[in-house]
Amino acid sequence: MMAGEETSGAERRAALLRQADEAAQAQEAQDGAAIHLLLVALSGEHYGFPLDRVREVVKPAPITPVPSIPEHILGVMNLRGEILPVLDLKRLLGLGAGAPDPQGRIVIVKSPGMAVGFLADSVEDAIEVRGTLEPPLATLPEGQAQYLQGQVAHADRLVGVLNVEALLARRE
Numbered sequence: 001m002m003a004g005e006e007t008s009g010a011e012r013r014a015a016l017l018r019q020a021d022e023a024a025q026a027q028e029a030q031d032g033a034a035i036h037l038l039l040v041a042l043s044g045e046h047y048g049f050p051l052d053r054v055r056e057v058v059k060p061a062p063i064t065p066v067p068s069i070p071e072h073i074l075g076v077m078n079l080r081g082e083i084l085p086v087l088d089l090k091r092l093l094g095l096g097a098g099a100p101d102p103q104g105r106i107v108i109v110k111s112p113g114m115a116v117g118f119l120a121d122s123v124e125d126a127i128e129v130r131g132t133l134e135p136p137l138a139t140l141p142e143g144q145a146q147y148l149q150g151q152v153a154h155a156d157r158l159v160g161v162l163n164v165e166a167l168l169a170r171r172e
Helices: 003-031 164-169
Strands: 034-042 045-050 054-058 073-079 082-088 105-111 114-120 122-130 148-154 157-162
Touching: 034 105, 034 114, 034 148, 034 157, 045 148, 073 114, 105 122, 105 164, 122 148
Parallel strands: 045 157, 082 114
Antiparallel strands: 034 045, 034 122, 054 105, 073 082, 105 114, 148 157
């Protein structure tokens, strides 16, 4: 084999490797970045909290009602000496009223300067979804759509991705 043939073979291999790398990068961009969610169930529907916003998940503890607060705030709970407000996620999303249930869980979400608990019927799993975040369905009631960043497909179902900032901004 001559030196010129070795160089052209090496160049061809390098070009093929570059093409394969570019194709892999294009496929990754097309698939979208990974979205990490804590999957919760509410009235038979599935929603996801961005995993980077979840501090912990706890069993329902006694919730103390507070007078003169909006109906979507169930009250406050004591979590290892920290007093946290607990919000009714079902009521916020227009799915009826929630109530603490032995199967239910409270998802503690961190926000700058505070933590808040959200009551969910159950916590299903922590998932990683590849794909793009689609806008919420146009058929959703406006009251529900305002609390969603979008939706993703997972295990043959749609998962609404919750917008934590919008949930926390509800004052009335």
